[in-house]
Amino acid sequence: MQDNQNIEERKMQNRKRRELLIGASALAGASLLSPIARAQSAKLRVGLMLPYTGTYAQLGAAIENGFRLALDQSGGKFGGREVEFFKVDDESEPSKATDNANRLITRDKVDVLVGSVHSGVAIGMLKVAKESGTLMLIPNAGADAATGALCTPNVFRTSFSNWQPVHPLGKVMVDRGHKKAVFITWKYAAGEESLASFKEGYAAAGATVVKELFVPFPNVEFQALLTEIAAIKPDAVACFFAGGGAVKFVKDYAAAGLKDKVPLYGSGFLTEGVLSAQGDAAEGLVTTLHYADSLDNPRNKAFRAAYGKAYKTEPDVYSMQGYDTGLLLAQALGKVKGDIGNQKAVIAAMEGALIDSPRGQWKMSKAHNPIQDIYLRRVEKGDNKVIGVAWKALEDPARGCRM
Amino acid sequence: MDFATFLIQLLNAVQYGLLLFLIAGGLTLILGIMGIINLAHGSFYMVGAYLAWSLSMHLGSLWLAIPAGIVLSVILGLLLEWLLIRRLYRLGHLQQVLLTYGLILIVEELRSIIWGDDVHGVPMPELLSASIPLTDTLAYPVYRLWISAVCVVFALLLYVLIQRTRLGMMIRAGASNREMVQSLGIDIDLLYRFVFALGVALAALAGMIAAPVSSVFPAMGNQVLIVCFAVVVIGGIGSVKGALVGALLIGLVDTFGKVTELPIGGLRFLPELAGMSVYLLMAVVLLWRPAGLFGKSS
């Protein structure tokens, strides 16, 4: 009796096991086979690795919009080739960066990788791009190392290095009589590199940072540190915050009554894309950045008009950087007539490119970072007005670059 | 640090601690009375914040949004308990950890689908948007004082509920002896449903009132959750009084830790390790006195 029952049970189990295995392999097969089945085409495969969710989602969208605008203005083609986009949400997670970049390069076989916003993610992408030799364009991430110690021939940046925007701020503050400042920022690469650059510029102008305050990233609880700043009573406060954190900090700073007592300065990201959210609290803030919405040059005016028409919203520095990335690719691919496989020629074209950008004309430094003017801006009536040029043709020192 | 600054930092610490208490109070009730490890508790805090943002946009002001939000979160709590949580009573801690972990993912994605992934600010009500000057450089936002006041009010209400009402007596009885309470004819299932909804509502309320000062952003519940577990452990599982003391203690450690300079052997122990010291405290309590400051020793 026992044996019969066991045989029946075993038959049932085998059937169930088969069904389970078939189901599982179908699911696996479907997801693994589809990229192989993709037909080869003559389209240029552009991989966009940007944050579509999280704190930087707005920035990711702005960059993509700017990029697409440049593509549209180039007749929808780069170097005569149409573009096929492959998008990955990097979630601003450095730990997933190599995975995501690998997916774009090995599975989707992109010709050029564009990304990212978060510096940690960009460094991860850079590593993968270095290994695979894929052309990579950085439309925002400012990690100094990307065009510094880790500089690579096939990697270009069209935005800025963390060192650049805040470097002139020290002299600006000293010129206004602030010789003792507190610097506050998030404790992550972008914040620390901004601090280092600020200290350098501030010391060169003969002043000192009396206290460095850090907030764990991406924490936005500033109350205790604002109390601390009030107790220290420095001449001024300089900072680096961006996005939602910038909104919160500026508002909290004003709510703590510090705005009129201790002047606040920062790199321009403090007031980029967030002025409407900050409202009155941002009025009068002086910042330095490689761009300003109100820049009075014909290129910027045309850019802003075209962007507004296409996306029904105002562009910001991130849109502009995305736009310049498109311009760079258009120019380089135009020179090589779309042959992105000829990487040496593409690289040479990019190195020699003169970008007629909304921020002004700029060229690539030897380390593949923009050499650009840094503008002095002040918030007036909810707008960043350009009140001068804080530094002309500032070039990142590219420390550690061996190219 | 001069005396005025010290007092203000004390105020900061108490405000943070009281808000923590509001969230942790619900967590300790759920853990102590229902015996459920609820990893999704931080998600309810986030839901509260997003409710504050979207309701205040649709209804026009935070004053209307908060009562509406409370009602919605109570309904959410009742629904979740009936649908999922009640199936956990006879299962072990492992299944609870797992189910509530899955719940975190579900709530996070639903939030992403319904409300998107951008960071939002919630405007403070006009009435409370002023700041009171405290020193010649620093002013204190009235809104933050109001947050503390709301937390104190709810702490008192909770105390009255648990210590002075029949319902509270049933809750306390249900914690120590589920079967006995059932045999007395009290519907323990309904009781548990109420406790869970209460916990969810408290966490959501905390998210709502804190939204104007903390911003509304994805995954904002993750940090809060773990700190609340620390509060519950330090105060004692199941003890609301313990949650209050634990929360204030953590508020003090965290706030003063952030602004104190204490280098130990080349490492900037404070302020950099202010965050770690909270968990250090939690570990010390677990090892030395697992029942916490006010918990019942098993």
Added chain:
Amino acid sequence: MSRSNTLAIAAVVILIALALLPFVAEKFTVQFATRILIMAIFAMSLNLLVGHAGLVSLGHAAYFGIAGYCLALSSPQYQAANFWTSLPLAMIAAGALALAIGALVLRTSGIYFIMATLAFAQMLHSLLHDTGIAGGSDGIFIYARPDIGFFGWRAFDLEKFGDFYFVVLALFVVVFGFIGVLRASLFGRVIAGIRVNEPRMRSLGFATFRYKLVCFVLAGMLAGLAGYLAAVQFGVVNPDMLGWHFSGAVLMMVILGGMGTLAGPVIGATAMLLLEIGFQSLPAVDGINPGKHWQLPMGIAIVLVALYLPNGLTGLLRRGRADE
């Protein structure tokens, strides 16, 4: 045919298939398979604690992460570390951490044990996230994979995805065998006995605390092995590798696969990663992109497993068979 014979044949067939993978599949698939094998090692290490010893740890990622950090910190800045020195170093670091933490947390039990493991993992997470000693919240990048050369003789190059896959596969087989032998040994049976009835084991004369501690340390070292390999594969370590979210994810793999069995955690890790990539690859329909929200079906799957699959997938496969 007896059960153990069927299983042995199945195991050999699977092993041969795995060994042939790099020759037939494309790079992305091999890299994905490598990732599965590494997570399987991690899941097996946790299963030793959860399934075998009955100790529910919510902080196991701490040992995974610390080994990865050990590799990152012991690698010279832009050069490769030596595989033969850095791997044992990483595993010893993970083991030492497990010894220190285990000696403390094993004095508690039940929910307090769960909370204690969580507390210590979070402490380590805070230490690495909030200070600059190891790159802070950005973590550290590992620019070159470890050099597996042996006195100049380079049989494998870990930079090549195929070679790396074989090394990981070999280590996976070793760990699988090790745990199999451990389970059958006296040590393994004492641990199982402790899970079932600790006071009885103590009355039989076993120093149960010591056995649990050894189990905890072994689990920590194996988690460290997985963490080391993961750091090599990703090229980056960051505090999230020690976070409670990650500890929760690996716990899910163990339970999904089936606790206390040998193959369970492997099946669980495989299933979970396949589900993840499956959900992520769901095609976009009418402007709605379900792939972006893959954590929703994942969360639902986890909830269903918690409620209806107490014995995991291996339990499903074995239903109807008499219990062990």
